[in-house]
Amino acid sequence: MKTKYFMLSxxxxxxxxxxxxxxxxxxxxxxxxxxxxKENIEGAAIGAxxxxxxWNKTTKLLVVIYDSVKTTNLKIQDKIASVGYDTQDMxxxxxxxxxxxxxxxxERPKAKGQSAMIKHLTNTKDCCINKPLCDKDNCKTxxxxxxxxxxxxxxxxxxxxxxx
Numbered sequence: 001m002k003t004k005y006f007m008l009s010x011x012x013x014x015x016x017x018x019x020x021x022x023x024x025x026x027x028x029x030x031x032x033x034x035x036x037x038k039e040n041i042e043g044a045a046i047g048a049x050x051x052x053x054x055w056n057k058t059t060k061l062l063v064v065i066y067d068s069v070k071t072t073n074l075k076i077q078d079k080i081a082s083v084g085y086d087t088q089d090m091x092x093x094x095x096x097x098x099x100x101x102x103x104x105x106x107e108r109p110k111a112k113g114q115s116a117m118i119k120h121l122t123n124t125k126d127c128c129i130n131k132p133l134c135d136k137d138n139c140k141t142x143x144x145x146x147x148x149x150x151x152x153x154x155x156x157x158x159x160x161x162x163x164x
Contacts, residue, residue: 022067022068022069023051023066023067024065024066024067024068024073025063025065026063026064026076027063027064028073028076028077028080028087028088028089029060029087029088030055030062030080030085030086030088031060031085031086031108032057032060032104032106033103033104033105033106034057034104035057036101037055037057037085037106038057040084040085040104041053041062041080042054043083044076044079044080044082044083044085045062045064045076045080047079048071048075048076048078048079048080049066049071050064050066050071050076051066051067052065053065062080077089077090078090081093081096082096083096084096084097084098084099084100085100085106086106086108086109091108
């Protein structure tokens with residue numbers, strides 16, 4: 001009988017370790033203003049697969065815990081952008097931003113050198129914000145601009161080119 005309980009406790013411990021190893025915590029910069037923004041941002045993160053989400057309106061930082069087998073940081077950011085909030089790596093569409101309540105319409109950040117990069121890429125290739133991007137992995141989204149460094153990095157590392 002003691003052996004049976006001992007084996008069950010070992011199995012439970014191993015299962016806990018395995019499930020903990022898949023849990024990941026990330027901090028994401030998300031722009032917003034108020035408690036309604038907090039509800040929307042945290043709700044979008046949970047909707048994208050985060051198990052917990054806590055956004056601080058003062059620091060504009062969202063701390064998420066998620067199962068890395070079920071979702072990714074970029075999927076969470078994509079969902080947040082789809083409800084109108086810019087994140088550190090994704091920009092909400094103008095339409096999604098304009099659907100926010102007036103109190104939630106924050107001053108939108110500009111990425112350093114973003115306008116010059118967009119101008120350069122749109123002059124050389126058919127690459128613009130809100131076009132479907134890569135067909136591989138997390139790069140195919142209508143929320144991510146292929147003109148952002150993050151998108152280019154993610155697509156290039158997966159062997160495809162967002163802007164070709």
